[in-house]
Amino acid sequence: MNKLSANSWEHRDMDNVFHGFTDLGTLKSNGPVVLTHGEGIHVFDVHGKSYMDANSGLWNNVAGFNHQGLIDTICTQARRFPGYHAFFGRIADTTVALSEKLVEVSPFAEGKVYYTNSGSEANDTMVKMLWMLHRRNGQPQRRKIITRLNAYHGVTAVSASMTGKAYNAEFGLPLPGFLHADCPHYWRFGLEGESELEFSQRLARNLEELIIKEGPDTIAGMFAEPVMGAGGVIPPSEGYFEAIRPILRKYDIPFIADEVICGFGRTGEMWGSGKYNMEPDAIIASKCITAGYFPMGAIILGKDLSDELARVSEQAEEFPHGFTAGGNPLGSAIALKALEVLEEEGLLENVNRVSPRFMERLHKLGEHKYAGEARGVGLMGAVELVADKSTKEALPGDLQISERIANKALEKGLICRPLGAAIVLGPPFIVTTEQIDEMFDILEETMSDVFADVGL
Numbered sequence: 098m099n100k101l102s103a104n105s106w107e108h109r110d111m112d113n114v115f116h117g118f119t120d121l122g123t124l125k126s127n128g129p130v131v132l133t134h135g136e137g138i139h140v141f142d143v144h145g146k147s148y149m150d151a152n153s154g155l156w157n158n159v160a161g162f163n164h165q166g167l168i169d170t171i172c173t174q175a176r177r178f179p180g181y182h183a184f185f186g187r188i189a190d191t192t193v194a195l196s197e198k199l200v201e202v203s204p205f206a207e208g209k210v211y212y213t214n215s216g217s218e219a220n221d222t223m224v225k226m227l228w229m230l231h232r233r234n235g236q237p238q239r240r241k242i243i244t245r246l247n248a249y250h251g252v253t254a255v256s257a258s259m260t261g262k263a264y265n266a267e268f269g270l271p272l273p274g275f276l277h278a279d280c281p282h283y284w285r286f287g288l289e290g291e292s293e294l295e296f297s298q299r300l301a302r303n304l305e306e307l308i309i310k311e312g313p314d315t316i317a318g319m320f321a322e323p324v325m326g327a328g329g330v331i332p333p334s335e336g337y338f339e340a341i342r343p344i345l346r347k348y349d350i351p352f353i354a355d356e357v358i359c360g361f362g363r364t365g366e367m368w369g370s371g372k373y374n375m376e377p378d379a380i381i382a383s384k385c386i387t388a389g390y391f392p393m394g395a396i397i398l399g400k401d402l403s404d405e406l407a408r409v410s411e412q413a414e415e416f417p418h419g420f421t422a423g424g425n426p427l428g429s430a431i432a433l434k435a436l437e438v439l440e441e442e443g444l445l446e447n448v449n450r451v452s453p454r455f456m457e458r459l460h461k462l463g464e465h466k467y468a469g470e471a472r473g474v475g476l477m478g479a480v481e482l483v484a485d486k487s488t489k490e491a492l493p494g495d496l497q498i499s500e501r502i503a504n505k506a507l508e509k510g511l512i513c514r515p516l517g518a519a520i521v522l523g524p525p526f527i528v529t530t531e532q533i534d535e536m537f538d539i540l541e542e543t544m545s546d547v548f549a550d551v552g553l
C-alpha cells in the first residue's frame with residue numbers, strides 16, 4: 098500500500114470511498130483491490146493481476162463476468178427502451194414478459210410478481226405486505242416477524258432486524274417485534290446423543306413454544322432461507338422444514354422463502370425451497386435474477402397471498418408502496434436473458450455436472466487437521482475451522498484465521514470469503530471441474546501456509 102503513489106487507484110479509493118462490510122484493518126494495511134474487468138470466472142485489477150472469483154462476486158455473477166449474450170441483451174434493450182417505472186398502472190412490455198416467465202418457473206401455478214432493486218428491499222416490502230394484509234383483515238396486532246438466529250435477510254432497518262447477526266446491535270437493532278428462532282445447524286447445536294431428526298424435531302417444538310408464548314395471533318409471518326448463506330452456508334438439518342411447516346399452517350402463519358442466494362440454481366435445483374420441501378407462500382428473489390448485471394429484487398407471490406393482497410389493496414384503493422426504479426425494463430430484459438442462459442444454455446445443468454467434484458474436494462478439505470466441518474450443496478460450500486475437531490472448540494478469535502486465509506488466497510489470485518471461522522465458496526455456474534480443482538489446490542496450499550505462519 099505504502100509503495101503506491103498518491104494518485105494510484107488504491108489511494109484515490111482510500112481518500113474518497115467509504116466501504117461497508119470491509120475489514121478496515123485489512124483495508125488499511127493491504128489497500129483495496131480495484132478492478133477493471135472480468136473474463137469468465139476471473140476478474141482483473143488495475144495492475145493486470147488476475148483473480149479466480151470463487152464467490153461469483155457476491156453469489157450473483159453466475160454466468161461469469163463477460164457473458165456475451167447478456168451484454169448483447171443489455172445493448173439491444175438500452176437502444177430500445179432503457180428506463181421506465183411501474184407506478185400508476187404503467188409498465189414496460191419487457192417487464193410484463195419477465196413477470197410471466199417468473200411465475201412460470203416459480204413453484205406456484207399462478208401468482209404475481211412485485212419488483213424492487215435489491216433483496217433487502219424485497220424482504221422489507223414483503224413485511225409491509227403482511228402488515229397491511231393482517232391490518233385490513235381485522236388483525237392489526239399481527240405484526241411480529243419470525244426469522245432464525247444467524248439468518249441473513251439484508252440491511253434496511255426492517256431486513257436487518259430480520260437478520261440474526263450480532264453486528265446489528267451497532268444500530269440498536271433488531272426493532273421490537275422481530276423474533277429469532279433456533280438456527281438449524283446440527284453440527285454446531287445438536288446435543289450429545291441427539292440424532293439429526295431429533296434435533297429438527299426439538300427445534301420445531303421450540304418454534305411452537307415461541308409462537309404460543311408470543312401469541313399466535315401476533316405473528317405476521319415467518320421468513321427462512323432454504324440454505325443459510327451469509328450465516329456460513331448452513332443447509333437445514335434433516336427433516337427441519339418438514340417439521341416446522343405444519344406448525345406454521347396450524348397457526349395460519351404465512352411462510353416466506355428468502356431465495357436471494359438459493360434461487361435460480363445455486364443448490365442444483367431452480368429453487369432451494371423445492372429441494373427442501375418448504376412449500377412457501379411467497380418467494381423473495383434477487384442476486385442471480387440478473388446474473389449480477391443489474392440491481393433487481395422480486396417478490397413472487399403465490400396465488401393465495403396475491404389474491405388476498407389484491408383484495409385488501411382494492412379496499413385501500415392501492416398498495417401504497419413502490420421504488421422509482423423497480424421493474425426497470427433494462428433489468429427486466431437482462432433477467433429474461435439470464436433465465437434463458439440458465440435453462441437453455443445449460444448453466445443449471447453444469448451446476449449439477451460439476452457439483453459432485455466440488456463437494457468431493459470440499460469434503461477432502463474437511464479432513465484438514467483444523468477443519469471442524471465441511472458442508473454444502475450444489476455450488477455452495479463452507480469449511481469451518483476449529484482448534485479441536487472432536488470438541489469443536491474455536492480457534493482464538495484474535496488469530497482471525499479465516500481473514501488471514503482469505504487475504505493469503507487473494508495474494509495467490511483466489512477470491513474466497515471469510516465468514517466467522519468459516520471459508521465460504523460459491524463459484525459461478527460456468528465453472529469447470531479443472532477450475533474447481535485449481536480453486537481447491539490453491540486453497541489447500543494457502544491453508545498450509547497460514548497455519549504454518551501462525552505456528553499451528
Ligand SMILES: *Cc1c(COP(=O)(O)O)cnc(C)c1O
Pocket residue numbers: 214215216217218220249250251252322326327355356357358383384
Ligand atoms: C444478499 C441477501 C439479501 C439482501 O440482498 P441485497 O440485494 O444485498 O439487499 C437478502 N437475503 C439473502 C438470503 C441474501 O443472501
